[in-house]
Structure formats: C-alpha cells, structure tokens
Amino acid sequence: MIELHLIGIGTGNPDHLTGEARRAIAQADLFLVPHKPGKSDLADLRTSIIDSVRNDAVVALFDMPVRDDTLPYLTRVDAWHDEIAQVWANTMAAHPDAKRVALLVWGDPSLYDSTLRIAARLDPAPKLHVVAGITSVQALTAAHAIPLNTLNAPITISTGRRLRNHGWPEDCETLIVMLDGDCTFQTLDGTSFDIWWGAYLGMPEQILAHGRLGEVSAQIIAQRAEARAAHGWIMDTYLLRRRA
Known part of the structure; x- marks a missing residue:
C-alpha cells in the first residue's frame, strides 16, 4: 500500500518546518509538486524547501488542471478535484517503486486547503499521514x-x-x-x-x-x-x- 504524506510547510519560510515535517521530507521516496502556468516560482519554492532538508529527492512535477469557470462554483470545484486526483494517480503510477509519496501543503492541510478532499478521491485509497503546519x-x-x-x-x-x-x-x-x-x-x-x-x-x-x-x-x-x-x-x- 502506498503511504501518502501531506506535509504542512508553513507560508514558504524553511524555518516554518517542524521537526516532524523534516523527518517526513527526509523519508519520502517521491514528491508530487504542482506546476501552474506562469507561477513556476511556487514550484521552485516547494523544491527549495525540499532541498533545505535533502539533496537526493525524486521530484515529479505535474500540471494543475484548469477549473471550468462556466460551471456553478461548487460543481466547478468538485470536478476540478476529481481531475487533480486523477493526475496524482497517474503521476504515482509512473513511479511504481515509490512507496512513500509526499505533497507539500502551504500552511496547514486542515485549514482552507483541499488536499485532504482530493486525497479521499484516490482509488485504491493510500495510507494517509498528515503533518501539521504553521498557518497563515x-x-x-x-x-x-x-x-x-x-x-x-x-x-x-x-x-x-x-x-x-x-x-x-x-x-x-x-x-x-x-x-x-x-x-x-x-x-x-x-x-x-x-x-x-x-x-x-x-x-x-x-x-x-x-x-x-x-x-x-x-x-x-x-x-x-x-x-x-x-x-x-x-x-x-x-x-x-x-x-x-
């Protein structure tokens, strides 16, 4: 079974990483890092945080799907989350040897962040680990x-x-x-x-x-x-x- 680690990383300062977050980053086999058109700085910031802990990480960049703004808000977000979950699944399938997969989450995964909702859509369901982070x-x-x-x-x-x-x-x-x-x-x-x-x-x-x-x-x-x-x-x- 794949372990999926959702790691709260604070607001972008490597000093915001807790000891638990650093251990989770050090032990991960694969990092899923989203890339948004025109916002490469955010992906670079995530990878720099990983690099502050280790220099041998395997990082898989994936393109974030675009929300359909013609749909009602809740329908739009629900469909978008389905698409993101499928992208995660495809990216993990491309790295079959990775058993500990990590996603770095701004702030804390529990506060106005949908990473946990997206993770719940994965089938088969991974073993989920959440690392709390400093919130905005x-x-x-x-x-x-x-x-x-x-x-x-x-x-x-x-x-x-x-x-x-x-x-x-x-x-x-x-x-x-x-x-x-x-x-x-x-x-x-x-x-x-x-x-x-x-x-x-x-x-x-x-x-x-x-x-x-x-x-x-x-x-x-x-x-x-x-x-x-x-x-x-x-x-x-x-x-x-x-x-x-």
Missing part, C-alpha cells in the same frame, strides 16, 4: 505581534467569497479572511473596522499593513497589485476587527 493565520498575527482574539472572545475564519456574498457575519467581532483575490474588505464601512493585512508572510518579500480600514484600504490594494505584478503570484490574508 499564525504567521499574520505573529508578524503584527497581536493576539488573535480579544479577551474571552471568539473568532471567525471565512473567505472573501463569503464576505462578498453574505456580508459581515452576525455576532462577529474578529474575522480572519482567506482566499480573497478581490480585496472584499472594500465592501465594508471603512470607519467601523481595523485591519491587519499581510502578504508573503514569513518570507523575505513579506509586506504588512495595519490601520483603520478606510484609511489603509487604498494602500493595501495598491501594494497587493504591485507585488502580484512583480512576482506573478501572491498569497495574503487579513484580520478584521470591529471597532468598539
């Missing part, structure tokens, strides 16, 4: 040196899509927003919230911004666009807190 939420609050929650208060973690479609969650004081390529914070009253934003968290390219939402929104949008144009990709997240 942890990296964001550490970079800004702030607590995630206020005293004895809950937090909500959501997506830009949900914020755009449903607005501010009811009875929410602190909201972490992930997967937001549209800067959906623009839809909120800029006088009622503070924002802590970060991109390329934990990496040399890290960018941070903080302040009253209405006063820093334009700055964040401009910085985000400039950084994406420079690097060809961007990973960012932000924390919003309702002002008293």
